Amino acid sequence: MNVEIISVGTELLLGNILNTDAQYISRRLSDIGLTVYFQTVVGDNKERLKKAFKTAYERADIIITSGGLGPTNDDLTKETGAEYFNKKLVLDEKSLDAIKEYFKSLNRKIGEGNKKQAYFPEDAIIIPNGNGTAPGCIIEDGGKVLINLPGPPSELIPMFENGVMPYLTKYQDGVIFSKVLRVCGIGESFVAEKIKDILDKQTNPTVAPYAKEGEVTLRITAKGKDEEEAKRLIVPVEKEIRNILGDYVYGVGETTIEEVVSNMLIDKKLTLSVAESCTGGMIASRFINVSGASNFFIEGDVTYSNEAKVRRLGVKEETLKKFGAVSDKTAYEMAEGIARAAHTDIGLSTTGIAGPEGGTIEKPVGLVYIGLYFKGEITVKELHLKGNRQRVRNEATIEAIDMLRRKLINAAAIK
């Protein structure tokens, strides 16, 4: 059974946005063993979209579209699908209620265009949208299937997972199962070198390394007659990789490093405070994005100015004068200062030069110090990072969280 992906949107043809939807859908289809031979991108144009349906159905049985379900007149995907299959569009009262409810909860009136989002080709299966106003739908007709999903990834992804994946299981032919290992503190090329023997001999399972924002993921993918068999095939390969990479592997699947650390903190009943200069709120923001952060996260201070470092954290004016705001001494005093002020077991600090301005020969852009106060003991780490401002800040954030993770691995449960 093969599937074709059609992304609808003139903004894709103009290069305004990246087609992340097609990648996401492709990856998930591959996970369940459904083949994709073609992806197509077409603009907001009824005739061309209809032609794209025709071409696609000559070589595939299932089409999944993204985009073109919005409230404006150039959103045409459902209308074109209905025309293609000679179906009328009919109002779905339940969807209309949900859209009205959505606007009511925002204290706003429903827009005129939003009403058309409640119309669907007759007999379509409707996929509710928990994060926006455009429900999706599935049309089945003469052995062909058309699945329409909205374009914004924040709406498409949950709808795909909750509404489309369960639907597609009936077309599955064998099962592909993937397990993702998440790796931190080591670059992609070093990972590839360390596990070269595994990469060279791979057939089933396959192992694919992928670098992403300061982390590396390793996707182990096995094909089996059922999930159990596929999972069984993964076990020895995962074990071999873990033996080689040790605690560079911090988690599996979609787990983030901040989730791993948050769970460790909750487990060990430890409290955390953060004092950030160059990362300016990014570390706090990551921890607070973990639901349940209130169990351990007491306070974060973004002490970007020297004044705030002194007043809030008790960093000595002398330290700033003698060693500078970006120095191991300052990181040290920041970590200690925030932990003492917030009365927490742990204090994590960052200070660095994120660029593009502010670098000197002695202290170039990318120089970052991370301070870690842990129950009275303080450690400072010096980093030399590469890239633009956003990247330096992001990598410093991950390195800081990883430094805490490594500390916690060795720490005994206290309290």
Added chain:
Amino acid sequence: MNVEIISVGTELLLGNILNTDAQYISRRLSDIGLTVYFQTVVGDNKERLKKAFKTAYERADIIITSGGLGPTNDDLTKETGAEYFNKKLVLDEKSLDAIKEYFKSLNRKIGEGNKKQAYFPEDAIIIPNGNGTAPGCIIEDGGKVLINLPGPPSELIPMFENGVMPYLTKYQDGVIFSKVLRVCGIGESFVAEKIKDILDKQTNPTVAPYAKEGEVTLRITAKGKDEEEAKRLIVPVEKEIRNILGDYVYGVGETTIEEVVSNMLIDKKLTLSVAESCTGGMIASRFINVSGASNFFIEGDVTYSNEAKVRRLGVKEETLKKFGAVSDKTAYEMAEGIARAAHTDIGLSTTGIAGPEGGTIEKPVGLVYIGLYFKGEITVKELHLKGNRQRVRNEATIEAIDMLRRKLINAAAIK
């Protein structure tokens, strides 16, 4: 003259990588007024690639491919193009020398597979590759053009700029110029309703609304005989839109809302501090990502716990007890507290329920209060947001920055 983009690579169909090449090529073609109606992705398979050529030439005169020029056996793009046009592959000595030279500079011997990278369809125009071993080529035959480029962006982009753009100028038919207006504080459907007349009558320029993470962008695209003419055509449409949307329009092009606000703060010589609960560092992080933030950003406090709200910001325990941490009163005291503690002109605060847990009937997930202290005067805004934890936090962040922007529009320069 219209162009079709065909990206070749099974890794794209498996969702292993994002198709950034197609976006890049599309954007550049649009810059010079060449139209793209379709993009296609196809795997490393000769038969399917040939079919993709056939389909594409039924609707376009120029095909640009990316990928499939590598040294391995599954790299087939040139071979397939030659077959499609009935041309032999012939050795280009100059390219072979360049490939040998490339390996020599790496102190390595040329691989057997790399030799095939020096073979091209007869009469092809060859595009040298300064950053890798795969030269590109252009085939012209019977009014049709096929341009083959390598897949890695670090090779494709310079080759496109140096080899393809100059070649394409002869097919250029006028120039397309786009201007993007950035809109905040109003949803996509409302924007569309407000400028419905403009959207309905659009021909040249065209106007395309697009929703993205709590913002809306409006792309005005004009076609003219040169850039000057295209720009002139945009002026009245932009003016009309700005008249209707007023200060919902916060900027143009790639400007972010935090950059706009940062510039206003620097201009007016105002200082800012931030006290965040539910947004937990996201507001601070956005401001600090603006190079030059040290001119106005004094301090941010992530007071996620009640304890920190009381100790750091002077929020009254009574307020927390009587009204709760998520209340207009708490937002009020947080904004005032941070401004007083940090001695800043402005204090911005957030407190809310980001979910998924913690909601009640009176205070549901998505309820957020924003407090704004501005030189002694305090305003609080109540929001009802939708979506998952990340989305609620992100929209609260944008709303808070936008609230400050609106205040600054009306504020006189103060010292």
